[in-house]
Amino acid sequence: MSARIFVPADSSALAVGAEAVARAIAKEARARGLAVEIVRNGSRGMVWLEPLVEVETPQGRIGYGQVSAGDAPALFDAGFLQGGEHPARLGKVEDLDWMARQQRLTFARCGVIDPLSLEDYRAHGGFDGLKRALAMAPAEVVEEVVDSGLRGRGGAGFPTGIKWRTVAGAEADRKYVVCNADEGDSGTFADRMLMEGDPFTLIEGMTIAGLATGATKGFVYIRSEYPHAFRAMQRAIDAARAGGWLGADVAGSGRAFDMEARLGAGAYVCGEETSLLESLEGRRGQVRAKPPLPAVQGLFGKPTVINNVLSLASVPWILAHGAKAYADFGMGRSRGTQPFQIAGNVKRGGLVELAFGVTIRELVEDFGGGTASGRKLRAVQVGGPLGAYFPEALLDTPLDYEAMLAAKGMLGHGGLVAFDDSVDLAKQARFAMQFCAIESCGKCTPCRIGSTRGVEVIDKIVAGVARDKNRELLLDLCDAMTDGSLCALGGLTPMPVLSALTHFSEDFERKAPARQAAEQVRP
Amino acid sequence: MGQDTQAPLSFDEGRALEIIGGLAHLEGAMLPILHALQDAFGHIDARMVPLVASALNVSRADAHGAVSFYHDFRDAPAGRHVLRICRAESCQSMGCERLVEHLRHTHRLTPGETTADGALTLENVYCLGQCALSPAALVDGEPVGRLDEKRLDALLGQLKGARA
Ligand SMILES: Cc1cc2nc3c(=O)[nH]c(=O)nc-3n(C[C@H](O)[C@H](O)[C@H](O)COP(=O)(O)O)c2cc1C
Ligand code: SF4
Ligand code: FES
Ligand code: FES
Numbered sequence: 001m002s003a004r005i006f007v008p009a010d011s012s013a014l015a016v017g018a019e020a021v022a023r024a025i026a027k028e029a030r031a032r033g034l035a036v037e038i039v040r041n042g043s044r045g046m047v048w049l050e051p052l053v054e055v056e057t058p059q060g061r062i063g064y065g066q067v068s069a070g071d072a073p074a075l076f077d078a079g080f081l082q083g084g085e086h087p088a089r090l091g092k093v094e095d096l097d098w099m100a101r102q103q104r105l106t107f108a109r110c111g112v113i114d115p116l117s118l119e120d121y122r123a124h125g126g127f128d129g130l131k132r133a134l135a136m137a138p139a140e141v142v143e144e145v146v147d148s149g150l151r152g153r154g155g156a157g158f159p160t161g162i163k164w165r166t167v168a169g170a171e172a173d174r175k176y177v178v179c180n181a182d183e184g185d186s187g188t189f190a191d192r193m194l195m196e197g198d199p200f201t202l203i204e205g206m207t208i209a210g211l212a213t214g215a216t217k218g219f220v221y222i223r224s225e226y227p228h229a230f231r232a233m234q235r236a237i238d239a240a241r242a243g244g245w246l247g248a249d250v251a252g253s254g255r256a257f258d259m260e261a262r263l264g265a266g267a268y269v270c271g272e273e274t275s276l277l278e279s280l281e282g283r284r285g286q287v288r289a290k291p292p293l294p295a296v297q298g299l300f301g302k303p304t305v306i307n308n309v310l311s312l313a314s315v316p317w318i319l320a321h322g323a324k325a326y327a328d329f330g331m332g333r334s335r336g337t338q339p340f341q342i343a344g345n346v347k348r349g350g351l352v353e354l355a356f357g358v359t360i361r362e363l364v365e366d367f368g369g370g371t372a373s374g375r376k377l378r379a380v381q382v383g384g385p386l387g388a389y390f391p392e393a394l395l396d397t398p399l400d401y402e403a404m405l406a407a408k409g410m411l412g413h414g415g416l417v418a419f420d421d422s423v424d425l426a427k428q429a430r431f432a433m434q435f436c437a438i439e440s441c442g443k444c445t446p447c448r449i450g451s452t453r454g455v456e457v458i459d460k461i462v463a464g465v466a467r468d469k470n471r472e473l474l475l476d477l478c479d480a481m482t483d484g485s486l487c488a489l490g491g492l493t494p495m496p497v498l499s500a501l502t503h504f505s506e507d508f509e510r511k512a513p514a515r516q517a518a519e520q521v522r523p
Numbered sequence: 524m525g526q527d528t529q530a531p532l533s534f535d536e537g538r539a540l541e542i543i544g545g546l547a548h549l550e551g552a553m554l555p556i557l558h559a560l561q562d563a564f565g566h567i568d569a570r571m572v573p574l575v576a577s578a579l580n581v582s583r584a585d586a587h588g589a590v591s592f593y594h595d596f597r598d599a600p601a602g603r604h605v606l607r608i609c610r611a612e613s614c615q616s617m618g619c620e621r622l623v624e625h626l627r628h629t630h631r632l633t634p635g636e637t638t639a640d641g642a643l644t645l646e647n648v649y650c651l652g653q654c655a656l657s658p659a660a661l662v663d664g665e666p667v668g669r670l671d672e673k674r675l676d677a678l679l680g681q682l683k684g685a686r687a
Contacts, residue, residue, distance in 0.1 A: 015653050015668035047655035186611035189652035217550075224558075224595050225651050227664050262551070263558055265593030268649065282553025283585065284592035300550070342655065344616035349655025372617065381612055385649075417613045417654065431615070435649065 002035035003081040006054040006061070008111065010043035010196050011228040012189070017068060018051040024069035025053070028076050036081070042197015044111035045339075045351030046098055054093055057083040063090040098367060103329060104353045105317045105337050106310060107190075110197035116235055118243045121200045127245065129319030133208045134253045141212035142168050145315060147323035149335025154180050154271075154308030155383070155412045155488070157334075157401045160315075163305060166295035167213040170303035175215035177206050178280065178299055178306040181222040181229070182264055182271035185384025187415030190339040190351055191309035195222070195229040198313075199236035200245075203259065205312035207250060208319060209305050210257040218259030219299070220309075221276055224266055233261040268385075268439035272487050273306045275441060286441045287487045308413070310339060331357035334400035342368045344381075344417035361395035364418050375420040379504065381428075383412025385435050386492035388499035389425060408499065410492070425504035429497045430458040436493040446481045447490025453477055454497065464512030471508070474501070534564045539571055540578075547578045553589050557596055565600040602637040602644035604682045607661040610634075610647045613654035618671075622658055625672050630679055643682060 007013075007022040022038055029036040046052060049065035053075075062083035064075065071088060078086040090096060113120040121127070133141045146161030167175060179202065183191040195202060206218045222230045237259055240246045248256045262280060264270050270279045274288035277299050298304025314336065318326045327335045334356035340363055343349050347369035360380055364370070371377050379389045382399070388409030390397065397407045404411045419428075433454030440448045454477050460470045478494035485491040501508060542563055546556045556575055561567055567590050576586035590596050608626070610619055626632040626645060637644040653659035656668025662678060 011666045012653055012656055012668065015656055015659065015666035050656075183652060184650060186650040187613045187654050188650075189654055192652040219551075225648060225661070228666075229652075260549075262554065265554055265557070266595035266648075267593050279554065280551045282551045282579065282581075282589060284588050286592075343613040344654065344657060346655075349657075351655075385612060415654070417616055419616045423616065428612070428615075431612070435611075439649075 002037045004037050004039060004056040005081070006039045006041045006056075008043050008050065008052060008197075009040035009115075010050075010111075010193060011226075012043055012047045012193075013050040013052070014228070016050050020069035021051045021053065021067050021072070024072035025075075028072040032076060034076075034081070039114045041113065042110045042115050043193055043351075044093065044099065045107065045193065045353075046096070046348070047350040048348040049090070052093075055080055055083060059083060060092045060094060063093040063096070064088040065090050098348070098350070098352070101367075102353050103337050103355055105326070105329075106201070106314045107194065107198070107339055107351065107353045108317070109201065110194060113198065115197050115199055115232060116239055118200065118239060118245070121198075125320060126200055126316075127204060127251070129316030130204050130208055130245075130251065132319050133211055134251060134255075138168060138212050138214065141208060141319070144319060144323045145212070148318045148326040149323075149330070149333070150311060150314055150318060150326070151334065151401065152308055153310035153314070153338065153413060155185075155410070157411070160307060160311050163295055163307070164209065164213050166293065167215065167303045167305045170296055172303050174217070174300075174302050175213060176299040176302055176304040177209045177213070177215045177218040177259075177312075178277065178294075178304055179206055179218065179220040179309055179312055180271060180273060180276055180306055181220050181226075181233075181309050182276060183223060183226070183309070183413065184268040184271045185386075185413050185415055187343040187381065187384060187417035188341050188413045189343075190341055190414065192226050192229045193351055194309055194313050194339075195220075195226075196232045199233050200240060201313045201316055202233070202309055203236060203240050203246065205315040206259060207246065207257045208315050209307070209312060211250070211255060213303075213305055215303075215305060216256045216258070218257065219280055220259065220261045221264060221270075221280055222261060223264045223270075230261055230263055237261060267441075268435075269441045269487070269489055272489065275487070276306070277304070284441075286443055289486060310413075329355035331355070331398065331400050332402055334402070338399065338411070338414045340399065341415045342418075343415060345371045345373055345377075345420045346418045347372050356400040357398045359396050359398050360390055360416060363399070363416055364395070368418060371418060371420040373420045373422070375422060377418060378421040378423055379419045379425060379428075381417045381419070381496065382415070383410045384415055385432060386410070386488060386495055387412050387415075388495050389419075389428060389503065390499070391503040394503070408495070408502075410495065425500040425507040426458060426462050426510075429500040430455055430462075432493055432496040433458060436489060439489060441487075441489070444484060444486050444490055446484035447486075447493075450477050450481045450490065451493060454481075454493075458497075461508050462510075462512065467509075471501075532568070532570060534568050534571065536574070538563065539574055543575055543578045552579060553581075553586070557590060557593075561596060566597040569598060602641050604642060604663055605644045605646065605661075606632075606678075606682075607646045607648040607651075608634070609649065609651050609653070609657070609659045611650040611654075613650070614657040614659060617657040619658040622670060622672065622675060625675065629672075629676070643679075
């Protein structure tokens with residue numbers, strides 16, 4: 001029997017040399033006349049350890065972290081195929097603190113299996129949810145999702161089951177399931193990691209959504225910045241169809257569901273659901289006014305379920321294990337687990353799936369290990385470019401939808417970006433406005449013009465020009481954007497800006513650079 | 524579009540029509556067609572737009588509107604290599620702005636521009652989903668993470684080598 005070695009093909013692993021590592025291991029094995037099977041798995045989410053090579057042994061899977069291609073001969077010399085001792089050896093991967101402390105439901109298989117092997121998928125509980133759904137009436141499936149308490153993981157936190165109920169109840173000759181894989185938020189990568197590491201879970205979730213609501217066609221809209229995820233989804237869809245899990249007769253049930261992966265074209269606003277639908281239909285990604293809701297009139301005017309990758313990928317677990325088992329995780333009105341993403345200036349960045357209620361500090365300090373730079377942690381932006389910057393004093397805020405709102409922030413897609421004390425929050429506030437100006441779809445004046453004005457006003461404040469007056473102006477501008485924008489791009493851009501102003505006002509009150517320089521030359 | 528219609532086409536019209544015809548049956552075929560055209564020709568020539576419009580039965584204005592809305596579609600070819608550097612928050616927290624300055628000063632590269640010899644285009648991008656490896660970039664579609672000045676210099680050296 002040949003030894004099984006796992007070298008991730010997740011794009012994060014590739015970004016730090018996993019391809020060369022896989023080649024070097026294969027070459028070294030050949031040279032030594034050893035039979036090995038190299039599985040290209042997804043990522044375990046311990047991105048800081050990539051490339052993380054694992055070897056299957058009788059004791060379990062043994063990991064070797066941050067392996068480089070040059071390490072291959074030494075690894076073989078150390079007997080790594082039997083889990084031998086080597087400086088890169090981490091021990092049993094499942095027992096590592098980072099893994100053992102998680103509650104991995106949605107990501108249970110990610111990094112474990114071969115992402116494109118249906119056999120591997122089934123051996124790890126894949127399609128159990130779909131099989132149960134096929135044995136239930138569609139309305140029962142919808143109620144199961146309602147009872148699980150699952151809320152949309154794309155940012156708005158709307159109850160997924162309720163959305164499905166509307167689509168199920170709509171009469172139409174054709175309905176759609178659209179998966180929002182636009183994942184534009186900085187600091188987030190869970191959708192990408194799932195699509196690259198366990199794409200069948202998303203396919204299964206979308207198929208269940210189709211069966212529950214009467215939709216027969218699905219689209220996954222993937223941002224073009226994710227070429228690897230796009231290819232992984234395309235291959236997985238083809239494999240699922242070839243295996244009889246998609247098509248006119250899903251798993252021999254006589255019921256139809258099929259899907260396609262589609263590529264976005266570099267527009268942040270296309271993550272907004274109505275803009276995404278416009279884009280899928282082939283138009284400019286301009287936001288539509290609601291109502292009508294997509295659930296009533298969505299893609300091509302037909303009733304459409306539109307959900308984030310993580311919402312849909314949570315459904316197979318819920319169906320397989322029951323709504324109650326899922327709802328047992330979490331706090332308050334945030335039920336289940338959230339794949340959090342720890343990013344930015346941290347020692348250990350990656351993905352951690354935990355029940356709602358964990359605090360920002362636990363993630364950034366315990367899991368993340370503090371700043372990568374070793375300097376003092378100063379701010380954590382939670383929830384992407386439209387999310388608030390949290391100061392040290394608020395790091396014990398629990399991550400759940402309501403607690404975040406109460407702290408004038410939002411959970412968004414669950415991304416956390418840490419900054420050390422070299423950060424200038426006035427600059428970050430300016431960037432928030434600038435990003436809104438770059439990405440605005442152009443439909444509303446407060447968003448399109450207000451954001452550009454916002455950049456100018458912040459520049460004036462920083463330059464020390466009529467500070468009080470311009471501060472007032474900035475607050476008014478934020479009000480206008482909050483109240484007068486059609487979608488959350490314009491509507492929430494004030495959130496990072498106001499959090500910076502509130503918690504880090506000193507950054508807006510520094511001596512203006514020109515004056516500071518002038519003072520320095522004076523004795 | 525202000526273009527001289529008498530000028531010879533810079534692309535093979537037959538091939539463009541073949542690409543368009545091969546995808547026009549898709550639901551919402553516009554973006555798949557535009558991506559395929561750009562993949563084949565490196566850009567979307569203004570004179571491809573009427574071909575797409577007529578195949579999809581939409582007005583030229585609508586087709587042009589779609590092309591112009593999306594950051595991805597170029598109206599002129601990029602350099603032989605494309606470096607897309609992330610400028611979003613996570614990469615900011617790890618010093619991407621310093622790297623952009625380095626590219627500007629040491630390599631005379633400016634975001635949004637192509638070098639005079641057509642070798643390299645530098646572009647801004649806002650998040651690549653590599654935020655646990657910030658600062659990150661895409662080099663000809665392949666992700667690179669944990670960038671610093673040295674790694675960037677090495678990458679640019681390799682790209683130059685690849686072209687020699
Ligand atoms: C500017 C903007 C960008 C958005 N980007 C995304 C995104 O990248 N992914 C996503 O799932 N939802 C995104 N959303 C939220 C979607 O509009 C929508 O709420 C979501 O797709 C619904 O799915 P869910 O209920 O499963 O979260 C965005 C919203 C706005 C206003
Ligand atoms: S708020 Fe901005 S992005 Fe949203 S619809 Fe208005 S202009 Fe478009
Ligand atoms: S212009 Fe009508 S809502 Fe903004
Ligand atoms: S912010 Fe740069 S990769 Fe996400």
